[in-house]
Structures are given as C-alpha cells and as structure tokens.
Amino acid sequence: MxxxxxxxxxxxxxxxxxxxxxxxxxxxxxxxxxxxxxxxxxxxxxxxxxxxxxxxxxxxxxxxxxxxxxxxxxxxxxxxxxxxxxGDHRLSGRLRVTSSETLAYSLLTAHLAALRQAHPGIVVELSIDNRVLSLSRREADIALRPVRPKEGELWGRKLAGVAWALYAAPAYLAENSGLSRSGELDGHALIGWDEAAPAIAAAEWLARSATSASVVYRTNSLVNQLIAARTGIGLALLPCYLGDSDGGVVRVSGEPVAALQGELWIVTHGDLKKTARVRAFFDLVGEGLASQRDLFEGRRSSN
Known part of the structure; x- marks a missing residue:
C-alpha cells in the first residue's frame, strides 16, 4: 500500500x-x-x-x-x-467555523461582519450544522456549541446561558387566549419537532407538556418553527435570543421555561488557541456574543 x-x-x-x-x-x-x-x-x-x-x-x-x-x-x-x-501569526487565511442554524440566522452574522471589517484578510468558512463536528480532526477550527466541551484537548469558554420560552404571533394571540395560570398547553395549536429530529431537551419538554394531538406542524428546523409561529400557525418553543430578536412574534409567557436553561460555548483545539486569526475571532466575535448575554439569557427583549 x-x-x-x-x-x-x-x-x-x-x-x-x-x-x-x-x-x-x-x-x-x-x-x-x-x-x-x-x-x-x-x-x-x-x-x-x-x-x-x-x-x-x-x-x-x-x-x-x-x-x-x-x-x-x-x-x-x-x-x-x-x-x-x-504558530501562525498572520491575521489572514481561512478560518473554518461551525455554528447552529439558529445562532447563524439571528446574531452571529453581524459579528462576522465586524470581524471582516477589522481583519479583511481572514476568510471565514461557516458550516451551519447542528452536529458536533470534530475539532481534533480539523472538521472546524472554531465551534460555537450549546454544551460544555468534554474533550480534554479542547479549549474555550462559556459565553452565556441560553433561555427558552414560548412564542406566538400577535394575530394568533388575538384570536386565542394566552396560557392558563397553570401553564397548560392543551387547547393551543403547537409547533414542534418532527419525529426524526435528534432528541433535545426542548423537544422532550414539549412532548411532556402537551399531547401529540396538539402539535399541528412539525419541522426539524428551529428557524422554520419561528417562521411558522410568525405566520400564526401556533405556539413555538424557541431560544430567547431567536424569539426576542424577531419582531413578528411575542412571548406567550413572561418568564423563560426554568427547566430549559442551556449554555453557549466558544471552543477551539488547544493547539490552535495562539493562532492569530483564532484569537481575533475569540476577541471580536466571542466578546461580541458575550455582550448580548441578557438577550441569550432571556432578560432583554429587542422587540
């Protein structure tokens, strides 16, 4: 061979x-x-x-x-x-980044534009993928992940907590009452995940909180769930940074769902943490996202 x-x-x-x-x-x-x-x-x-x-x-x-x-x-x-x-000290070259669809859709791209303005020689290749890509095998140089990294060779930090809440279009709420004091969802039309979607805490919470018959629309895309809620199909369970930054929906309940507190981490391989363009990404994009902690953690609505 x-x-x-x-x-x-x-x-x-x-x-x-x-x-x-x-x-x-x-x-x-x-x-x-x-x-x-x-x-x-x-x-x-x-x-x-x-x-x-x-x-x-x-x-x-x-x-x-x-x-x-x-x-x-x-x-x-x-x-x-x-x-x-x-050991690459150049603020130029390719930088491969992986992020979830929701983060890329809502907040990330504005910070990438700031990186581009500050360091035009850095070419970002963004892989929008909800899977956990391998940083050890260089499937990506930097990952924005919803979980703390477990691999010992990885290096990074927590940027914010991630809160979730229920959202609906104002037109839907005008025709339907809000949640009862007990927070019961039955009686409302719900937007949920399709059965083939990977198991996540939010989908499991929704399955426990309402009957399957209440779910009138299913999709494996949270961005599409947002769009469906915006059109008035029903209630959608969304991360607050996605729902609160969209003017087409409002929170159905005032406070986020306490049981669904998540996290946002920025991670790279330990061997790459001194690379100039990786440091630049951490400084500009990482700090930019961290500055929106109130939005991630459901304490501020930008509607």
Missing part, C-alpha cells in the same frame, strides 16, 4: 459505515469509492469489509487493522498540522 488515499478510504468506510458516507467525506463520487475499494481488495488479496443485510459495511479483521493504522497516521498528520497552524 503506497497511496495514503487508500488508507483514508478504508478509514472513511469504517467511520461512515458505508461507501456513501465515505465518498462524501473524501469528496469523490460513490462509484469511484466502490472501484477503489474493490481494486485495493484485489491487490491485497483479502476482503476488507463485509456488507451486512442492512447495508452497513463491517470491517473484517484485516480491514480493522488497516483502519486503525490509518487513524494513527491521521492523528500524527493532524497534530503536525495543528502545531504548524498554532
């Missing part, structure tokens, strides 16, 4: 459980991934994966050994890459 891309392919197939995920990770089409894997198996004279009845590719003993070796090589390469990048 004299081609690093062959090792990458085996590792990508094992990680993704199939050729579709592997081809996406490597930026090649499915047929190319299939052809390369078959050619590698033929040249080595050994099968590297067994395809299970559910379509998942399971590594054989030989495939697992190759994938483990490829992962060790990748770790060394990424460590070297981070070491070099960590």
């Amino acid at each position: 004299d081609d690093w891309n062959e090792l990458r392919l085996v590792l990508a197939v094992q990680r993704g459980g199939g050729l579709t995920a592997a081809s996406e990770a490597m930026g090649i089409d499915h047929s190319t991934a299939f052809r390369r894997l078959k050619a590698l198996e033929a040249r080595l004279g050994v099968r590297l994966f067994e395809r299970l009845p559910n379509g998942v590719y399971q590594a054989t003993e030989a495939g697992a050994r190759i994938a483990a070796g490829a992962e060790r090589m990748e770790d060394e390469f990424l460590a070297l890459n981070r070491d070099v990048a960590g």
